[in-house]
Amino acid sequence: MATTHERRRRADGERSRQKILRAAANLATVDGLEGLSIGSLADHIGMSKSGLYAHFRSKEQLQLETVETALQILNTLVVEPAEAAADPLERLRTLYDSFLDHIEARVFPGGCFFVSAESELGVREGPVKDRVAELQRAWAARVEEFVREAQAAGELPADEDPAQFAFELDAYGMMGNVGFVLHDDPAYLEHARAAIHRRLRRRRK
Amino acid sequence: MATTHERRRRADGERSRQKILRAAANLATVDGLEGLSIGSLADHIGMSKSGLYAHFRSKEQLQLETVETALQILNTLVVEPAEAAADPLERLRTLYDSFLDHIEARVFPGGCFFVSAESELGVREGPVKDRVAELQRAWAARVEEFVREAQAAGELPADEDPAQFAFELDAYGMMGNVGFVLHDDPAYLEHARAAIHRRLRRRRK
DNA sequence: GAACTATACGAACGGTCGTGCTATCTTGTC
């Protein structure tokens, strides 16, 4: 049977992998996933280029694993707290509050990893772009589902189109992120919070 | 006196410059302003690398002139039609309609030039980033001014904060752009149009 | 047509890119 022979990893190797990928996720929000270079990444964490490279089969593989690392961070910091919330509307509030908080806290130096990646890869081709696009769709679908649940619970107006509503919430978050990073000014995040909270007021209709 | 000796240009040189800068603006929305390479740009328009380079003192100079070229295109296609509109509210509608139209028409292959540039340069330093940030501020200030005028004319609710209102309009435009480019799906532009037109309804309060 | 010079080219510079190969450490297993 052609089971792909997975080599087992040593503890120190796993530690290095994590360090590499975490640094890669950070640098990617500054220089882009494509602009990320193996050499500068190696310098940045004090490893040799070849030593670092040995962990991955190619730069594309590094990029793919970097995306997964960033996803994991987003899930831990933003999605999981939201899913722990009691009712549907509170889930939405927590989701975007956590999102904007993790930007303000500069978890990634260049703002939301996925906003950076989406803008950069928008018109490119290949598995990295495909994965990023897939994750964006999944995020939007989750928000839309939350909206639907909040409507079912009578917490949001039933006459709002959930996809449209989700689009607008995401728009506030993205604009807040880009403005904050570009001008280094939290006022943009405040605008985003204000817009989101206004839309997420309980049952106005 | 240390007047910088400005060389006068020949007609064919000016034609080449325009061709270079227009192509550069296009490529920059795909590969980014930094990812733009002199060599591939030269190939793309059938010139030699050195011949192309002779038009600019440095890559940074090329980037700066590329930004100005893109600005001129945006002004012609989006801003000027809006300023020709009769009343303030119509100015806003025309501004964003033209904006979304120029994205859908793929005037730039990677969507709005400035959304790309803002995302890419957000956390960088240097004159190119400074110029892009300045232009973003100017755009937002213009929108805010249009909102104020529409309020003064009684066409928009007077209790809306103009800066907040402008932020939200821009958010819809940006999200529409990124979604459209990433998924190659006009539905995102439709969401943006719907959101903008809903906010730009005449005098609801 | 002559003189001038903007324009364009080919070649080459030092550097960095992603990617291999090989040797030398280091860790975990028996």
Add this chain to the structure above:
DNA sequence: GACAAGATAGCACGACCGTTCGTATAGTTC
């Protein structure tokens, strides 16, 4: 404590990067 294998470093490769140079061509002015 020997041994297999993973982890890391050193070195080299071809390609491309931005940039500079010398030189040939072609538009402009007299």
